[in-house]
Amino acid sequence: MEDYLLNQSWGLMLHHFHDDINHKKGQGSIDANLFKKLLGYVSEKYNLVNADQFLIKHQKGSLTNEVCITLDDSLKCQYDVALPILKKMGVSAFFFVYTNAFKTNPESLEFYRDFRNNYFDNIENFYLEFFKIFMKTNKKDFKIYKESYPENYLNNFPFYTENDRKFRFVRDKVLGHAKYCQIMDKLLEEKNYCKSDNKDKLFMSMDNLKDISDYGHIVGLHSTSHPTCIDEMSYSSQLQEYRENYNFVYSVTNKKPISMSHPCGKYNKSTISILHELGIKLGFRSSISKDFKRSNLEVPREDHSNLIKKFKLI
Ligand SMILES: [Zn+2]
Structure with missing residues (x-):
């Protein structure tokens, strides 16, 4: 070819x-x-x-x-x-x-990436924690997610795992940027991740x-x-x-x-x-x-x- x-x-x-x-x-x-x-x-x-x-x-x-x-x-x-x-x-x-x-105060994207890489053994453990907080703090949105998640969501991307797809659906279709950041920031706080401490490293x-x-x-x-x-x-x-x-x-x-x-x-x-x-x-x-x-x-x-x-x- x-x-x-x-x-x-x-x-x-x-x-x-x-x-x-x-x-x-x-x-x-x-x-x-x-x-x-x-x-x-x-x-x-x-x-x-x-x-x-x-x-x-x-x-x-x-x-x-x-x-x-x-x-x-x-x-x-x-x-x-x-x-x-x-x-x-x-x-x-x-x-x-x-x-x-x-x-x-740079945008949070890089901090979230750094946090995922350094505070969890693997991405599945991150998803576990994320969904725990999501369920606890955003009950209404969690219900929406449960009722509306389409089983075939993003299944044209075969490299995504089941939890990759669920996470992306929640982030992009249910929560939107502001609420997503709220959940992530809560998670950061729970694990004592400080953005300003990591800024110069990133x-x-x-x-x-x-x-x-x-x-x-x-x-x-x-x-x-x-x-x-x-x-x-x-x-x-x-x-x-x-x-x-x-x-x-x-x-x-x-x-x-x-x-x-x-x-x-x-x-x-x-x-x-x-x-x-x-x-x-x-x-x-x-x-x-x-x-x-x-x-x-x-x-x-x-x-x-x-x-x-x-x-x-x-
Ligand atoms: Zn870019």
């Missing part, structure tokens, strides 16, 4: 890394060795180029089969684990950062970001608050999300940002016109598909986990 990744240009999408010191292994995280191995394979099989070359060719409209490296979400583990490998291999990458990660500092830019990597936009569904927000809220993020990146790096990636891969027509207005020239999606008709702000990406599977690296 022909490798569809050979005949198009795309970004390699990376998020979490682990080591033996500060960053514990979690769902989808990779260590320095595997990252090195992965980059070796990518540069052997595909046309891996530096971020600035990718950007220049993109602006000239002359990309054919180039591949670049992208890292999302302003994570400290990228600075600690991935950056030294990039340096060793002499490759520059895109870092897409959201502003609130650098503020005193997120880069502004100095880190300045280093990244000074080392020759490209820093781009990823919104202010990292909404999970920015495509459902109004034009003015989206404008605020990206304008603030633009000013933040510009003030830290002293370079006008011209690239970005869409948080959770979500966007709509308003997003695209806002990004054009801000002078953004290159945007990345979070998925890849053979027949997708791309625009300058919709360049596809392949998740590292798919390539690791494809090359049988673990």
Whole structure:
């Protein structure tokens, strides 16, 4: 079968890394060795180029089969684990950062992930605790869940377990964001997990970001608050999300940002016109598909986990 990744240009999408010191292994995280191995394979099989070359060719409209490296979400583990490998291999990458990660109280998403990875032996134990609190504190919603959970929910994703599907249904369809956070925060409190104690372990500092830019990597936009569904927000809220993020990146790096990636891969027509207005020239999606008709702000990406599977690296 022909490798569809050979005949198009795309970004390699990376998020979490682990080591033996500060960053514990979690769902989808990779260590320095595997990252090195992965980059070796990518540069052997595909046309891996530096971020600035990718950007220049993109602006000239002359990309054919180039591949670049992208890292999302302003994570400290990228600075600690991935950056030294990039340096060793002499490759520059895109870092897409959201502003609130650098503020005193970042969004809870990363804290919840860290909590799940460090306070439970496995994900099933986490689900057990989560549903216990849910049943106790949100009786009405629990009844709704019991009465309305469709047995075939998400069963087109065969890798999800029964509890994965139930949890996602409760989180996304029954509780919604605010009530979900309430339950999670209660769980954090019960186990004495303190967000502020873990902030510097999870997120880069502004100095880190300045280093990244000074080392020759490209820093781009990823919104202010990292909404999970920015495509459902109004034009003015989206404008605020990206304008603030633009000013933040510009003030830290002293370079006008011209690239970005869409948080959770979500966007709509308003997003695209806002990004054009801000002078953004290159945007990345979070998925890849053979027949997708791309625009300058919709360049596809392949998740590292798919390539690791494809090359049988673990
Ligand atoms: Zn993101």
